[in-house]
Amino acid sequence: xxxxxxxxxxxxxxxxxxxxxxxxxxxxxxxxxxxxxxxxxxxxxxxxxxxxxxxxxxxxxxxxxxxxxxxxxxxxxxxxxxxxxxxxxxxxxxxxxxxxxxxxxxxxxxxxxxxxxxxxxxxxxxxxxxxxxxxxxxxxxxxxxxxxxxxxxxxxxxxxxxxxxxxxxxxxxxxxxxxxxxxxxxxxxxxxxxxxxxxxxxxxxxxxx
Amino acid sequence: xxxxxxxxxxxxxxxxxxxxxxxxxxxxxxxxxxxxxxxxxxxxxxxxxxxxxxxxxxxxxxxxxxxxxxxxxxxxxxxxxxxxxxxxxxxxxxxxxxxxxxxxxxxxxxxxxxxxxxxxxxxxxxxxxxxxxxxxxxxxxxxxxxxxxxxxxxxxxxxxxxxxxxxxxxxxxxxxxxxxxxxxxxxxxxxxxxxxxxxxxxxxxxxxx
DNA sequence: CAATATACTGAACATTTGTTCAAAAATCAA
DNA sequence: TTGATTTTTGAACAAATGTTCAGTATATTG
Numbered sequence: 001x002x003x004x005x006x007x008x009x010x011x012x013x014x015x016x017x018x019x020x021x022x023x024x025x026x027x028x029x030x031x032x033x034x035x036x037x038x039x040x041x042x043x044x045x046x047x048x049x050x051x052x053x054x055x056x057x058x059x060x061x062x063x064x065x066x067x068x069x070x071x072x073x074x075x076x077x078x079x080x081x082x083x084x085x086x087x088x089x090x091x092x093x094x095x096x097x098x099x100x101x102x103x104x105x106x107x108x109x110x111x112x113x114x115x116x117x118x119x120x121x122x123x124x125x126x127x128x129x130x131x132x133x134x135x136x137x138x139x140x141x142x143x144x145x146x147x148x149x150x151x152x153x154x155x156x157x158x159x160x161x162x163x164x165x166x167x168x169x170x171x172x173x174x175x176x177x178x179x180x181x182x183x184x185x186x187x188x189x190x191x192x193x194x195x196x197x198x199x200x201x202x203x204x205x206x207x208x209x
Numbered sequence: 210x211x212x213x214x215x216x217x218x219x220x221x222x223x224x225x226x227x228x229x230x231x232x233x234x235x236x237x238x239x240x241x242x243x244x245x246x247x248x249x250x251x252x253x254x255x256x257x258x259x260x261x262x263x264x265x266x267x268x269x270x271x272x273x274x275x276x277x278x279x280x281x282x283x284x285x286x287x288x289x290x291x292x293x294x295x296x297x298x299x300x301x302x303x304x305x306x307x308x309x310x311x312x313x314x315x316x317x318x319x320x321x322x323x324x325x326x327x328x329x330x331x332x333x334x335x336x337x338x339x340x341x342x343x344x345x346x347x348x349x350x351x352x353x354x355x356x357x358x359x360x361x362x363x364x365x366x367x368x369x370x371x372x373x374x375x376x377x378x379x380x381x382x383x384x385x386x387x388x389x390x391x392x393x394x395x396x397x398x399x400x401x402x403x404x405x406x407x408x409x410x411x412x413x414x415x416x417x418x
Numbered sequence: 419c420a421a422t423a424t425a426c427t428g429a430a431c432a433t434t435t436g437t438t439c440a441a442a443a444a445t446c447a448a
Numbered sequence: 449t450t451g452a453t454t455t456t457t458g459a460a461c462a463a464a465t466g467t468t469c470a471g472t473a474t475a476t477t478g
Contacts, residue, residue, distance in 0.1 A: 006445095006453090006454070006455090008454075008455070009454090020233060024229065024233070024234070024235070024277070024278075025233070025234035025235060025274055026233070026234060028273065028434080028435060028436085029435070029436065029437095030434080030435070030436095038455095038456070038457085039456080039457060039458075040456065040457045040458060040459090041435085041436075041437085042437085042438085042439095042456080042457075042458085043455070043456050043457075045436075045437075045438095046454080046455075046456085047454090047455085050453095050454080061436080061437080061463095062435085062436055062437080062462085062463055062464065063435090063436085063463095063464075064237065064273030064274060064434075064435055064436080064464065064465065065234055065273055065274050065435090066436090068233070084230075084231065085227060085230050085231075105230055119227075129341065132338070132341040132342070132343045132346075132414065133341065134341045137341075145417075151417075152416060199416075199417070200416055201415070201416055201417065202413065202414065202415055202416065203412070203413070203414040203416065204411065204412070204413050204414075205341065205411065205412040205413075206410070206411055207361060207408075207409055207410055207411065207412065208354075208360075208408070208410065215423095215424070215425090217424080217425070218424090237464080237465060237466085238465070238466065238467095239464080239465070239466095247426075247427090248426085248427060248428075249426065249427045249428060249429090250465085250466075250467085251426080251427075251428085251467085251468085251469095252425070252426050252427075254466075254467075254468095255424085255425075255426085256424090256425085259423090259424080270433095270466075270467080271432085271433055271434065271465085271466055271467080272433095272434075272465090272466080273434065273435065273464075273465055273466080274465090275465095275466085
């Protein structure tokens with residue numbers, strides 16, 4: 001059970017939340033001081049320490065604006081949330097433009113991942129149907145995991161995104177569907193028209209849509 | 210009209226947006242440098258200046274993490290988390306005992322549900338494989354939704370839990386697998402050995418276990 | 419072509435920001 | 449009351465972060 005906050009601690013905690021919402025970033029210690037007319041930075045600093053001790057925020061030392069507000073007020077277990085963008089436009093030659101037109105974000109319990117995911121994408125075809133990955137599913141992609149033959153990956157071909165099985169043989173990359181109705185795609189390593197976004201680490205399907 | 214960005218400027222701009230979404234604060238100049246393997250902080254700094262000049266961001270001098278993205282939509286809606294129990298023992302005659310021996314809990318972003326879910330359960334067989342529900346998946350169950358013929362449900366038969374398609378005809382309940390290797394189960398309505406836990410509203414699958 | 423913008427390096431410097439130490443007063447619970 | 453926690457001050461220090469200067473190189477544009 002989380003310990004209750006004192007009046008002052010709550011004032012400062014509320015200010016931090018408000019500031020973060022309004023400014024898209026947490027305040028610095030001195031900004032807190034200014035708000036509450038503190039003459040010493042330690043006034044705010046010690047309250048931050050108390051908030052951290054009581055589990056309301058998390059911080060890492062020596063970083064500017066490093067207040068992370070814990071979202072779960074009623075939880076005993078410290079749950080870390082990972083917020084990831086849901087991408088909807090693709091460009092193999094400019095993968096980063098994907099993050100311009102977002103379809104919102106998805107928050108996921110970080111503890112269900114071994115390594116943090118990078119982004120989410122909606123599955124657009126039934127090419128991996130036999131693997132149980134269906135059109136309309138949300139695939140969570142891990143951008144940094146090492147690709148092995150057999151990995152299920154998210155690949156962008158020109159302006160289209162696909163989920164396929166990955167195979168690299170003799171500097172040729174094969175994108176293999178599990179469903180016979182779809183063809184195997186073959187690329188030379190380094191082909192500018194192909195970008196492998198990463199490995200699929202999680203599938204989420206909402207039923208009854 | 211905003212001037213177009215160069216490739217590099219766009220890469221960095223997109224990184225800033227992604228970072229901000231994920232971390233609820235903009236990156237520092239040195240964090241940008243690290244991402245792009247810049248040896249000089251001025252590499253990132255000068256791009257920031259260019260982005261500002263072209264009207265994509267705004268900055269205030271000498272402040273840490275002082276990047277404000279213009280016209281950027283932040284999803285600041287307070288995410289409500291729903292914590293649901295992951296059940297692992299079943300008893301059709303005493304359904305509530307399921308919640309005594311929990312296998313932990315799962316927290317999910319409430320906004321992805323139309324109606325709040327009741328509990329989660331691990332799928333124990335491949336009886337619904339053709340529906341893309343595989344052994345080992347986590348099924349999120351909605352206890353209160355109305356059952357229709359064709360609904361995918363979680364059913365407890367004696368001490369076993371199953372995911373099946375539901376059909377009620379002439380006061381007989383049929384539990385129908387999608388996979389031929391499994392048989393159709395038939396029960397009289399009111400049979401104490403059968404308890405329908407609810408409708409499956411979400412499927413979560415972790416890959417690479 | 420010349421001028422301008424872009425893309426980087428490297429090193430210093432200035433400012434902001436976080437941290438620590440010492441201390442005192444106020445508040446609160448046992 | 450006593451002791452622990454909280455609240456605040458003040459000063460100094462350490463680390464992070466932003467800024468500037470000088471220089472190289474390439475591409476772009478009028």
